[in-house]
Amino acid sequence: MDTVVKVTNLVKRYKELIAVDNFSFEVKQGEIFGLLGPNGSGKSTTINCILSLLKYDKGEIEIFGEKMQGEKPELLKRIGLVGQNVAVFDELTVYENINFFCGLYIKDKDKRKALVDEVIDFVELNDFKKFYPKKLSGGLLRRLNIACGIAHKPELIIFDEPTVAVDPQSRNKILEGIKKLNKEGATIIYTSHYMEEVEEICTNILILDKGKEVARGTTQELKNMIKNTENVIVDSRNITEEAIKDIKNLSHIYKVTYENNVLTIKCNGGKHNISHVLNYLDDNSIKYDRIYSELPTLNDVFLEITGKELRD
Amino acid sequence: MFGLIYTTCLKKIIRNKAMIFWLLAFPFALGTLFFIAFGSIYKDQKIKPIKVAVVEKEKDLPIVTVLKEIKNDDKKMLKITFADDKKANKLLDDKKVTGIIYANSYKDVKLTIKENGIYQSILKNIVVSYHVKVNNAEKNISISDKEFVKIVKLSGDNKDPYLAYFYNLIAMICLLGSTSALEMLGSMNKDEEPTGFRILAAPVSNLKFSFIAFLAIETVQLIVTSLALLYFMFVLKINFGGDIPYVFLTAGLGTLLGSSLGFFVTNIKGVSLKSKNAILIWITLGGGFLAGLMMAQMKVIIEEKAPIINKINPASVLTDAFYTLNIFGISERYMQSVIYILVLSFLFLITGSVMVKKQ
Ligand SMILES: Nc1ncnc2c1ncn2[C@@H]1O[C@H](COP(=O)(O)OP(=O)(O)OP(=O)(O)O)[C@@H](O)[C@H]1O
Numbered sequence: 001m002d003t004v005v006k007v008t009n010l011v012k013r014y015k016e017l018i019a020v021d022n023f024s025f026e027v028k029q030g031e032i033f034g035l036l037g038p039n040g041s042g043k044s045t046t047i048n049c050i051l052s053l054l055k056y057d058k059g060e061i062e063i064f065g066e067k068m069q070g071e072k073p074e075l076l077k078r079i080g081l082v083g084q085n086v087a088v089f090d091e092l093t094v095y096e097n098i099n100f101f102c103g104l105y106i107k108d109k110d111k112r113k114a115l116v117d118e119v120i121d122f123v124e125l126n127d128f129k130k131f132y133p134k135k136l137s138g139g140l141l142r143r144l145n146i147a148c149g150i151a152h153k154p155e156l157i158i159f160d161e162p163t164v165a166v167d168p169q170s171r172n173k174i175l176e177g178i179k180k181l182n183k184e185g186a187t188i189i190y191t192s193h194y195m196e197e198v199e200e201i202c203t204n205i206l207i208l209d210k211g212k213e214v215a216r217g218t219t220q221e222l223k224n225m226i227k228n229t230e231n232v233i234v235d236s237r238n239i240t241e242e243a244i245k246d247i248k249n250l251s252h253i254y255k256v257t258y259e260n261n262v263l264t265i266k267c268n269g270g271k272h273n274i275s276h277v278l279n280y281l282d283d284n285s286i287k288y289d290r291i292y293s294e295l296p297t298l299n300d301v302f303l304e305i306t307g308k309e310l311r312d
Numbered sequence: 313m314f315g316l317i318y319t320t321c322l323k324k325i326i327r328n329k330a331m332i333f334w335l336l337a338f339p340f341a342l343g344t345l346f347f348i349a350f351g352s353i354y355k356d357q358k359i360k361p362i363k364v365a366v367v368e369k370e371k372d373l374p375i376v377t378v379l380k381e382i383k384n385d386d387k388k389m390l391k392i393t394f395a396d397d398k399k400a401n402k403l404l405d406d407k408k409v410t411g412i413i414y415a416n417s418y419k420d421v422k423l424t425i426k427e428n429g430i431y432q433s434i435l436k437n438i439v440v441s442y443h444v445k446v447n448n449a450e451k452n453i454s455i456s457d458k459e460f461v462k463i464v465k466l467s468g469d470n471k472d473p474y475l476a477y478f479y480n481l482i483a484m485i486c487l488l489g490s491t492s493a494l495e496m497l498g499s500m501n502k503d504e505e506p507t508g509f510r511i512l513a514a515p516v517s518n519l520k521f522s523f524i525a526f527l528a529i530e531t532v533q534l535i536v537t538s539l540a541l542l543y544f545m546f547v548l549k550i551n552f553g554g555d556i557p558y559v560f561l562t563a564g565l566g567t568l569l570g571s572s573l574g575f576f577v578t579n580i581k582g583v584s585l586k587s588k589n590a591i592l593i594w595i596t597l598g599g600g601f602l603a604g605l606m607m608a609q610m611k612v613i614i615e616e617k618a619p620i621i622n623k624i625n626p627a628s629v630l631t632d633a634f635y636t637l638n639i640f641g642i643s644e645r646y647m648q649s650v651i652y653i654l655v656l657s658f659l660f661l662i663t664g665s666v667m668v669k670k671q
């Protein structure tokens with residue numbers, strides 16, 4: 001597999017603040033590469049450095065095997081950017097916006113028209129071609145933003161939090177769309193602070209915090225890094241200190257917390273953890289509303305490694 | 313690519329209702345306002361000679377010769393009464409004369425007036441212009457008597473005593489174009505607008521894009537300014553003097569100066585869009601004030617106190633070009649003005665481009 005993006009020892013400072021603190025990664029062709037991290041962890045900064053939109057202090061960036069430095073129109077031609085903020089002109093209609101941004105890449109008029117029509121189909125904005133951006137809902141606007149970035153069929157597409165402030169329905173559409181683009185051959189870099197999204201679509205993930213690399217790997221690899229294998233959650237108002245102590249002493253349980261009437265039991269290994277907990281509750285006649293078991297998420301990975309929640 | 317970027321930029325300006333409104337409202341509203349304010353003057357074309365008392369300390373001072381020489385349509389413009397200080401003041405108090413000119417020496421010439429009005433302004437202009445002539449003579453810049461009378465006539469011509477205000481207004485219109493340049497080019501600035509990121513991330517050179525946007529702005533400015541000129545000339549019937557095509561040419565050069573000023577300021581690094589806008593408004597309106605938008609004498613005062621300001625103030629540079637066109641026609645001096653505007657514009661464009669490249 002070819003390497004599409006290669007970042008080596010990237011460092012970017014804003015005065016004292018080190019926004020990107022010396023990490024490296026590679027994105028292989030055909031991958032959906034996830035950059036996961038909380039707000040301010042340096043995701044956007046990394047992307048802007050990759051595209052040479054920002055000057056960085058140290059490091060090397062190669063795209064398609066070529067050094068990315070200064071003006072590189074030949075490289076930029078093969079890349080599409082869907083930025084974190086909606087970037088469209090208010091004075092242009094949906095169609096005109098897409099046509100304009102596509103036109104910065106594709107000179108041939110007929111070819112461009114076909115591409116623009118195709119992308120409008122793709123993001124399902126057919127009924128809104130003549131609309132001005134101000135008249136679009138948040139979700140539709142995000143889709144327009146995406147269309148403007150991908151109309152020219154780039155080989156590498158960079159999405160910087162494309163689903164921020166988007167309703168669940170539009171979000172699913174966007175994620176489906178990204179998977180489809182990937183199937184059609186595009187390599188994708190996807191940044192988000194929603195671990196569910198990253199978990200759903202990314203093949204390889206780099207987790208960042210405060211500009212530093214926290215962990216990397218596939219979802220499974222990341223989950224294998226931590227001792228947490230299962231979480232049992234009990235909704236109940238009747239848990240005593242005594243009960244918490246007892247539960248903690250059950251086998252394969254390493255951490256129990258009780259907050260807002262929710263008991264969270266973290267397990268490492270073991271097969272029937274939920275039934276052990278159930279038995280204990282029944283034996284001691286402790287009433288509960290709900291009990292269920294969850295596999296750890298990337299949030300648990302983040303929590304275990306950094307000691308804080310991914311999302312506040 | 314050129315066509316697409318150019319038309320997109322045009323659409324961006326034309327569909328920005330607030331911007332178009334201001335671009336048009338400013339010249340039409342202000343022009344009409346000036347016209348109404350000075351309207352009576354335009355109707356009443358024959359102004360009676362202005363009565364003025366002259367108090368001489370010495371005999372045969374040049375100022376007296378000049379005063380006697382000023383003619384309008386072959387009629388003497390001033391009706392001079394020679395008097396002593398006391399008598400002159402009585403005449404002024406009784407409103408028998410518009411003002412008193414004290415001819416103390418070659419250089420020391422003073423004017424006293426009691427009220428403000430059009431006749432008083434004409435007198436002021438005459439005296440101020442005399443001072444300019446004297447100053448220039450000292451600096452060995454000679455203005456012939458004929459030219460001097462023309463200058464005086466221009467400010468004192470009873471047909472268009474306020475033409476200066478209109479010159480200034482046109483200069484303003486041209487220069488205000490700089491703010492629309494800012495608005496337009498600002499959308500390509502990655503530090504201000506997300507669209508700037510998108511354009512930077514595209515395989516099109518930033519400089520090329522900036523220039524095409526500049527051309528679109530210049531196009532709109534040419535149209536707006538021409539409309540304003542047509543309105544002034546044919547609806548308000550203001551006689552700009554000079555050949556009409558050259559008046560348009562001068563205004564066109566003005567828009568070039570305005571747009572390139574906008575191009576330059578937009579590309580200054582490390583200044584927010586808001587501050588840049590403030591800078592441009594200051595250059596335009598502040599410059600307009602110094603060039604005499606509110607007080608016609610302002611420019612002459614500056615010429616005496618700090619002539620460099622008149623050389624670098626875009627509004628002055630433009631009003632100057634209109635003046636020279638009117639007074640001297642298509643002359644070497646007019647050509648100098650034209651070349652100066654071109655040089656200034658290219659300087660703005662080139663420094664602006666260098667800054668784009670460095671982004
Ligand atoms: N222009 C700037 N000047 C100074 N500091 C900046 C600038 N841009 C970003 N930063 C800082 O750099 C750090 C990383 O910011 P960045 O935008 O890359 O984070 P992010 O991971 O994209 O966050 P988010 O999820 O909120 O988009 C933050 O602490 C931010 O405050």
Ligand SMILES: [Mg+2]
Nearest residue numbers: 043044045084
């Ligand atoms: Mg970000």
